[in-house]
Amino acid sequence: DAGITQSPRYKITETGRQVTLMCHQTWSHSYMFWYRQDLGHGLRLIYYSAAADITDKGEVPDGYVVSRSKTENFPLTLESATRSQTSVYFCASSEGTIYEQYFGPGTRLTVT
Amino acid sequence: GENVEQHPSTLSVQEGDSAVIKCTYSDSASNYFPWYKQELGKRPQLIIDIRSNVGEKKDQRIAVTLNKTAKHFSLHITETQPEDSAVYFCAAANTGFQKLVFGTGTRLLVSP
Numbered sequence: 208d209a210g211i212t213q214s215p216r217y218k219i220t221e222t223g224r225q226v227t228l229m230c231h232q233t234w235s236h237s238y239m240f241w242y243r244q245d246l247g248h249g250l251r252l253i254y255y256s257a258a259a260d261i262t263d264k265g266e267v268p269d270g271y272v273v274s275r276s277k278t279e280n281f282p283l284t285l286e287s288a289t290r291s292q293t294s295v296y297f298c299a300s301s302e303g304t305i306y307e308q309y310f311g312p313g314t315r316l317t318v319t
Numbered sequence: 320g321e322n323v324e325q326h327p328s329t330l331s332v333q334e335g336d337s338a339v340i341k342c343t344y345s346d347s348a349s350n351y352f353p354w355y356k357q358e359l360g361k362r363p364q365l366i367i368d369i370r371s372n373v374g375e376k377k378d379q380r381i382a383v384t385l386n387k388t389a390k391h392f393s394l395h396i397t398e399t400q401p402e403d404s405a406v407y408f409c410a411a412a413n414t415g416f417q418k419l420v421f422g423t424g425t426r427l428l429v430s431p
Contacts, residue, residue, distance in 0.1 A: 214403060228358050228366070236396065238417075240418070242420075247423070249408060249421050249422065249423040249424045250363065250421045250424075251421075252418060252419075252420075255417070255418050256386060257417060263417070265418065297363070303414075304351070304413070304414055304417050304418065304419075305350065305351035305412050305413070306413055307353065307365045307366070307368070308353075308419060310362040310363050310364070311362065312362055313362055
């Protein structure tokens with residue numbers, strides 16, 4: 208579990224601000240994922256990456272931007288935060304699609 | 320794309336009883352079916368998974384069964400304990416799809 212970290216763990220921001228959530232893994236896993244978790248919706252995939260410089264949209268990508276210049280990092284940016292983006296965000300990594308995903312500790316984001 | 324439905328959304332049992340959570344999936348190409356447990360305030364963690372070449376897999380008090388013809392799989396927990404109380408997520412994936420699709424989760428409450 209210590210191999211995947213997220214920062215910050217808690218964040219309060221105002222509507223319209225840009226926010227970046229960081230994710231770092233030490234396993235050199237190829238795949239990385241960003242999920243948001245809201246009551247009643249389970250885990251919804253925002254973006255994922257199969258390798259450095261390769262990213263793709265998930266189920267709910269609108270309002271988010273990702274990049275992956277290095278294998279170990281996968282930052283998620285909210286370009287102009289909205290109240291509907293208040294959520295818990297989990298980053299995850301795995302060796303491949305059909306292998307265990309290891310989740311980070313999560314970031315609780317509140318947009319006021 | 321893949322769609323995973325999970326039932327029930329909540330499940331209350333007495334300590335020592337068995338608990339069963341069921342999931343159905345839509346894509347017949349899916350070949351990997353993990354189950355994640357998420358305790359309150361914690362990250363999801365893999366508890367057991369099954370691949371499509373196997374019909375059943377057991378790990379102590381936990382078992383998963385897969386029916387490929389009917390496209391459903393189930394989590395069975397025997398001799399439940401209070402520490403089994405958590406939210407359980409099923410998921411499905413296939414190599415070509417490059418991502419896990421999660422069910423909406425089942426909140427299991429085990430009462431002493």
